[in-house]
Amino acid sequence: MANFSVYDIxxxxxxxxxxxxxxxxxxxxxxxxxxxxxxxxxTSAYSSPAPAKTAIQPMxxxxxxxxxxxxxxxxxxxxxxxxxxxKLLVAIDELTxxxxxxxxxxxEGTGLSGDAVALNMQEQINNLALTGHSKAGNLSYLNxxxxxxxxxxxxxxxxxxxxxVGSHKSSVTxxxxxxxxxxxxxxxxxxxxxxxxxxxxxxKETSLTEATTSGTGTLHVANGAxxxxxDCVVVFGPTTSGSLTPHKEYYKVTGxxxxxxxAVTPNIASVFGIGAKVQVLREADPDITPASxxxxxxxxxxxxxxxxxxxxxxSN
Numbered sequence: 001m002a003n004f005s006v007y008d009i010x011x012x013x014x015x016x017x018x019x020x021x022x023x024x025x026x027x028x029x030x031x032x033x034x035x036x037x038x039x040x041x042x043t044s045a046y047s048s049p050a051p052a053k054t055a056i057q058p059m060x061x062x063x064x065x066x067x068x069x070x071x072x073x074x075x076x077x078x079x080x081x082x083x084x085x086x087k088l089l090v091a092i093d094e095l096t097x098x099x100x101x102x103x104x105x106x107x108e109g110t111g112l113s114g115d116a117v118a119l120n121m122q123e124q125i126n127n128l129a130l131t132g133h134s135k136a137g138n139l140s141y142l143n144x145x146x147x148x149x150x151x152x153x154x155x156x157x158x159x160x161x162x163x164x165v166g167s168h169k170s171s172v173t174x175x176x177x178x179x180x181x182x183x184x185x186x187x188x189x190x191x192x193x194x195x196x197x198x199x200x201x202x203x204k205e206t207s208l209t210e211a212t213t214s215g216t217g218t219l220h221v222a223n224g225a226x227x228x229x230x231d232c233v234v235v236f237g238p239t240t241s242g243s244l245t246p247h248k249e250y251y252k253v254t255g256x257x258x259x260x261x262x263a264v265t266p267n268i269a270s271v272f273g274i275g276a277k278v279q280v281l282r283e284a285d286p287d288i289t290p291a292s293x294x295x296x297x298x299x300x301x302x303x304x305x306x307x308x309x310x311x312x313x314x315s316n
Contacts, residue, residue: 001021001022002021002022003018004021015315017309017312017314018043019041019043019304020043021039021040021305022039022042023037023040024037024038026038038061039300039301039304040058040061041307042058042308043056043312045312045313049313049315053316056308056311059307059308061304062160062162063160063162063163064300065162065170066156066157066159066170066293066294066303067092067157067164067171067195067196068156068157068195068293069155069172069173069174069194069195070152070154070192071151071152071153071154071174071188071189072152072189072190072192073152074188074191076151077148078112078113079113079114079186080110080112081107081109081110081183083108083181085186086106086183087106087176087177087179087183088103088104088106088121088174088175088182088183088184089103089174089176089178090102090103090104090125090155090173091171091173092140092141092144092155092158092171093157093159093170093172095167095169101173102134103177104121104125106121107120113148114148117153117187118146118148118153121153121155122144122146125144125146125155126142126143126144126310129141129142139158139159140157140159142158142311144156144158144172145158152188155174156172156293157170159307160294169196171194172194172195176189176190193283197283198283201282203282204279204282205226205280206221206222206277207274207275207277208222208272208276208278209221209260211273212235212276214268214269214271215267215268216268217254217265217266218261218262218263218264218268219233219262220261221260222260223260224261226280228253229254229256230252230254231253231280231281232250232251232281233250233251233252233279233280233281234251234279235248235277235278236248236276236277236279237272237276237277238272238273239271239273247272251264251265251266252265262278
């Protein structure tokens with residue numbers, strides 16, 4: 001068990017509150033009677049002042065998955081946020097994002113650094129969870145974080161879960177405002193990458209049923225249904241040149257005949273043997289995998305402390 005002293009230095013520097021993090025075992029209603037170890041984060045502080053003094057519920061963290069959305073990284077700072085380019089739509093951990101978006105309005109300014117825009121964006125998202133706002137009390141918004149690194153904005157959900165997709169997913173969706181004052185293109189969110197889209201993209205592969213012929217434009221595969229015309233594929237495996245080192249070549253599918261014969265361009269360069277793999281190329285994260293924002297116990301503890309602290313009323 002660990003106790004953490006937390007402060008609101010800017011508004012109430014003399015007020016100290018305590019947040020406790022501890023490992024504990026629980027049996028949840030969905031665990032079929034099995035116990036599981038979870039991180040329990042609690043506080044005796046309140047989320048509202050007297051006389052209400054609303055208690056803050058304990059937080060049980062059982063997963064390390066936190067959904068995220070990243071900008072394209074194709075635009076760089078400084079950024080100019082104007083009256084006609086300052087709005088975004090945000091949906092965090094929403095089962096149906098398209099019907100659950102909340103709009104945020106960034107502060108106008110010219111020559112803004114990426115860090116300044118990220119800080120402003122995080123503040124606006126967090127504010128959606130305040131009393132009277134569209135996502136009041138929703139910890140996914142209240143504890144969401146926004147960072148900027150290597151020209152990429154990354155928005156991370158304020159809640160942890162166990163999956164990037166499905167009915168209990170942790171996810172973030174950022175799109176342009178439906179008004180004429182959207183700023184998605186300015187910040188790179190017109191071509192975003194998200195943990196949900198990456199996790200939803202299944203790798204599709206088949207294999208060659210005949211050795212390729214150099215200079216021709218046909219791949220004979222075991223399952224041509226994995227792709228469509230205009231898809232791009234990669235063929236990899238040892239070639240018949242005698243080298244045991246796997247070789248890769250990339251082609252565009254221009255048509256499919258006889259169910260499993262793929263017409264490709266350009267013409268095939270190397271001779272691949274029967275059994276060589278053929279994979280369909282799909283959208284991918286430049287960081288290779290949809291990595292969790294919380295990869296170790298220390299980062300989970302920090303997440304729990306931050307999440308509970310964000311609910312404390314320091315005025316009392």
